[in-house]
Amino acid sequence: MISGAEIMVKCLEAEGVSVVFGYPGATICPFYDKIYDSSMKDVLVRQEQNAAHAASGYARCSGRPGVCVATSGPGATNLITGIATAYMDSIPMVAITGQVRSDLLGRDVFQEADITGACEPFVKHSYLVSKTEDLPRIFKEAFHIASTGRQGPVLIDIPMDIQTNEIEEFVYPDSVNIIGYKPNTKGHAVQVKRAVEAIKKSKRPLIVSGGGVLSSGVKPKFQNFAIKTRIPVISTMMGIGVMPSDNELYLGMLGTHGKAVANRVLHEADLVIVCGARLGDRAVAAPDQMSNNTTVIHIDIDPAEIGKNVKTEIPIVGDMRNVLKMLAENIGDYTVPEQWQQTVNAWKKDLYKTPPVFDGFVEPRTLMSHLSAMFRSKAILVADVGQNQIWCANNFRIREGRFLTTGGMGTMGYSIPAAVGAKFARPDRDVIAVCGDGSFQMGMNELATIAGNNLNIKIIIMKNTRLGMVRELQDKNYGGRHSATILQGDPDFLGIARAYGIDCAQASSNDEAESIIKGIVNSDKPFILVCNVYPDTPSI
């Protein structure tokens, strides 16, 4: 005989899960009891939302679904923001929640919450398990759904009696058969041919890369395609890192907070190949940003994204991996017209400007542009949300590493827990979290997770004692009335770091900041650097 809780552990093992992020409680205790005996590492976070963010960071760096666990009621509802973040950012994740006993469901007992109901708009799919026998099939389906097609979170809500009931034997299914879920990954040959014809005819083609290129794991092939055809590339926030920042074809992030050069090239292009991006309102705020005569080729695994935000002439539904291969085969020796290459090269020179320096402060944009060179080339940078996100997105020079942030949901407090997940996935890489003093205070409870697991994560806090992004908005649209954006009562961040036993320092100039960073890059311990930033430093 085998219990539901043991089956849950065996299912995770069968899926190759080696680490779960979570927070226990009464209704998930049977599962935690069985984890105790397994080889799986359970990482105790300090708030459930951060379990989901950690699972997100883990998933993005390992290429496998991240797993987070919480108990029923408040544990489960705390997960929601993290699940919703993964949903908007298309991150593969399996969230497991304990639930009150089946016979008590709907009776408003202690720590009961209808979590499958509450999460409905934020999950790719969800299950409320009603029989222990169903667990293996449901786990198999959940991992399949989370990691295929357009990736996303799947929630499995498991009442306590389902975890404690015993059944005869455990058999993990070899395959799934979900009649209503057969994502089309292939790419339509005729559409690809049309796309290639259009590319060959165009005078000023452009590629917009999105997060889809990264989630389909085709970064090298994508780079080859761009380099071979010489088609310039801009990226959405989720697509940053698809090309090395210093590649001559790369012209930065587009959008309201992007590079003027990127927006200019988008406006001038006569053909745009959108690769795994949904072009949300922050990427293309006004449709007139693109010229009316621009031909749009949109490649996406999710048919619902094509034509949703931008008028598309040539839709190609499929996995980037397959479509890119077909494009490369069909395009032959094509390279973009010489004149367009020269134009783009000339613009590339304007990509980075040196911002003014304020005495007694760190210039965050300059620091970001120097940061990459101080770490190893495969470093993973996790940016939080706010001005710090824009400073990172526009100035951090990605080499072979990753840039992680929540571009879709924009959840403050993402960077520290996501960095925890990233570090568990890639212990061999440098992991840096950059946040503001606002967002740091939303994620700082995870310092305990970092200290407790001695995770070598370097945290940089851009301290401007402002909720800088909102402050900027207030300056622009609300007559400079700084309502609730001045961070009164900021703690002594160095004191906080020390309280957790984490080494720390602060800097009030770029030279100071850089010399501190150079001194800690080779240490294997966590570190917190507090940078004093001039309060009126703009985002761009």
Added chain:
Amino acid sequence: MQYTLSILVENQAGVLSKISGLFSRRGFNIDSLAVGVTNTPNVSRITIVANGDEYVVEQLEKQLNKLIPVIKVKRLTEGEFISRELILIKVHCAAAKRAEIIKTAEIMQAKIVDVASSCVTVEYCECASRVNTLIDLLKPYGIREIVRTGTVAIDRGTASVSV
């Protein structure tokens, strides 16, 4: 533009709320919704009549297709399907007016299914526009209550929506 969607779904708990939730979440309105089991065990068919422009309908079809328990979504082509709705109307009816109401029902091929001292109940199964005509005809007598099932629809000829 009014359109009719025929949706095949796996018969699971919560599937109806997933579908109706999708409509409300994305700001789409439903005129009617009818659901019932099909000839395939575990598969139900949902017929939704709703309003929206081409962009809205296309988005809706795509978003519905993304729901895991949704097997198939088909927009039925105007003029190429048969639709029916069952309606029960309780009409205020003094004895003097009874013959008149019965005559109206007869003309429309509706049935009188219940009679009481001051009212009659009319049953009618037809396409939505004829149902509305009958309602208009009975309105002057005073309608006390209406119950409608929502429209169900099926392709004409050999075309079908099946698993």
